[in-house]
Amino acid sequence: MQNTIKWLNYIIIPGFLSTIGTGIWLAFSGKPYAIALFTIHKILGIATAALLLFALQKLHSAPVTPILMLIFIIAAIVLVGTGAAMSILKMPPLILRSIHISATIVMLLSVAHM
Numbered sequence: 001m002q003n004t005i006k007w008l009n010y011i012i013i014p015g016f017l018s019t020i021g022t023g024i025w026l027a028f029s030g031k032p033y034a035i036a037l038f039t040i041h042k043i044l045g046i047a048t049a050a051l052l053l054f055a056l057q058k059l060h061s062a063p064v065t066p067i068l069m070l071i072f073i074i075a076a077i078v079l080v081g082t083g084a085a086m087s088i089l090k091m092p093p094l095i096l097r098s099i100h101i102s103a104t105i106v107m108l109l110s111v112a113h114m
């Protein structure tokens, strides 16, 4: 339990904040995305999301409800999908950015309810 809280404080929270920070940096620097920054953002995002889910499962005495788990997983899939599409497309439509940001918020809200 103590260890899980340490993980949350020292790895997952900075990881999540860095994901959002590198994301905003990517958006400001624009296309073509700097490969290193894009890779860091992508890996940090996926890794911290996976760690977060794992830590939350351990933190709770009862398992996370399936509906919240489903919302979290859908948000993660949408983040990867829209992120990949924004990187592949030459002129990505703005809606992809809006969906990417909304999925970030949905993911945070689902975690807040776990």
Ligand code: HEM
Residues within 6 Å of the ligand: 019, 020, 022, 023, 024, 025, 026, 027, 028, 030, 033, 038, 041, 042, 043, 045, 046, 049, 079, 080, 081, 082, 083, 084, 086, 087, 097, 100, 101, 104
């Ligand atoms: C938990 C996972 C993730 C979170 C929380 C997250 C969050 C964000 C945020 C907050 C932004 C800034 C958006 C803006 O200010 O316009 C952003 C941008 C971006 N993200 Fe992510 N992201 C995640 C995963 C990913 C993944 C997996 C990819 C790639 C496969 C990706 C690719 C991008 C790209 C390309 C941008 C720049 C978009 C633009 O030019 O507006 N993200 N992300």
